[in-house]
Amino acid sequence: xxxxxxxxxxxxxxxxxxxxxxxxxxxxxxxxxxxxxxxxxxxxxxxxxxxxxxxxxxxxxxxxxxxxxxxxxxxxxxxxxxxxxxxxxxxxxxxxxxxxxxxxxxxxxxxxxxxxxxxxxxxxxxxxxxxxxxxxxxxxxxxxxxxxxxxxxxxxxxxxxxxxxxxxxxxxxxxxxxxxxxxxxxxxxxxxxxxxxxxxxxxxxxxxxxxxxxxxxxxxxxxxxxxxxxxxxxxxxxxxxxxxxxxxxxxxxxxxxxxxxxxxxxxxxxxxxxxxxxxxxxxxxxxxxxxxxxxxxxxxxxxxxxxxxxxxxxxxxxxxxxxxxxxx
Numbered sequence: 090x091x092x093x094x095x096x097x098x099x100x101x102x103x104x105x106x107x108x109x110x111x112x113x114x115x116x117x118x119x120x121x122x123x124x125x126x127x128x129x130x131x132x133x134x135x136x137x138x139x140x141x142x143x144x145x146x147x148x149x150x151x152x153x154x155x156x157x158x159x160x161x162x163x164x165x166x167x168x169x170x171x172x173x174x175x176x177x178x179x180x181x182x183x184x185x186x187x188x189x190x191x192x193x194x195x196x197x198x199x200x201x202x203x204x205x206x207x208x209x210x211x212x213x214x215x216x217x218x219x220x221x222x223x224x225x226x227x228x229x230x231x232x233x234x235x236x237x238x239x240x241x242x243x244x245x246x247x248x249x250x251x252x253x254x255x256x257x258x259x260x261x262x263x264x265x266x267x268x269x270x271x272x273x274x275x276x277x278x279x280x281x282x283x284x285x286x287x288x289x290x291x292x293x294x295x296x297x298x299x300x301x302x303x304x305x306x307x308x309x310x311x312x313x314x315x316x317x318x319x320x321x322x323x324x325x326x327x328x329x330x331x332x333x334x335x336x337x338x339x340x341x342x343x344x345x346x347x348x349x350x351x352x353x354x355x356x357x358x359x360x361x362x363x364x365x366x367x368x369x370x371x372x373x374x375x376x377x378x379x380x381x382x383x384x385x386x387x388x389x390x391x392x393x394x395x396x397x398x399x400x401x402x403x404x405x406x407x408x409x410x411x412x413x414x415x416x417x
Contacts, residue, residue: 100134111123138167145157152288182243185290186290225283226286244264247293269282298393303409305406310384322389325385326383
């Protein structure tokens with residue numbers, strides 16, 4: 090087969106050495122040095138799609154989306170198969186980051202996904218019905234796994250209320266990578282992938298609050314979560330929904346709750362002063378209930394106190410709140 094007048098062949102030893110060394114440097118976070126080597130590899134073998142795929146990957150790591158799109162397009166131009174190549178997925182991520190919707194639509198379709206609706210210059214590829222997933226915020230730092238709704242193959246809308254340490258808010262949209270790192274299995278049985286966040290795609294104007302509740306029963310707690318949801322916002326009982334995990338457990342196939350009974354979570358390897366990655370469970374129940382709860386609330390400043398007061402007013406003998414603070 091000839092591509093651009095050259096016979097396709099295996100990459101040279103020099104190409105392989107430069108590429109291998111570049112990925113070692115990427116693992117060490119030395120992106121500039123890696124970029125010089127991958128550029129050299131592309132000069133040595135410009136007719137190999139792998140040369141440009143690797144450069145696109147590097148630019149993705151650097152969040153240089155213009156360069157990632159350019160290198161990705163060169164990679165797909167050299168492909169020898171029609172659909173399913175990861176090169177197209179990288180193009181889709183770069184196009185989504187740049188809001189280049191015609192290219193994003195083309196990339197997902199070329200990968201083999203169905204994109205409903207008609208293509209337009211300003212139309213996002215919405216309605217793909219990809220369902221729920223989890224996303225690991227700040228994967229290189231104090232990682233926190235939260236639940237969300239997939240808008241398309243590269244974006245998730247955050248539906249959990251992240252802890253303030255993440256710097257993220259309920260309702261934000263994050264750009265995420267294509268390869269899952271772990272799964273969360275719910276009590277109902279389905280497994281959901283856990284994707285790694287790349288960067289914030291769309292911020293949320295809704296602040297995060299933390300409040301201490303006195304909720305006599307789980308039903309009292311649940312009433313606040315329903316009240317917030319009915320108002321178009323969210324409340325989450327962090328006392329029961331958040332656990333600390335070691336990184337290997339966080340990135341593996343994990344149940345999303347601890348189930349029934351009084352026992353220690355075998356996946357919680359945190360120690361005082363040495364927490365592991367954070368994860369949000371789905372709703373679950375245990376045999377013991379502690380009335381004092383630390384709750385996160387996502388709501389505008391003009392509404393949050395009214396929500397809490399209304400919650401107490403519905404059952405003043407079993408509910409109280411105090412120490413409301415805006416934290417993100």
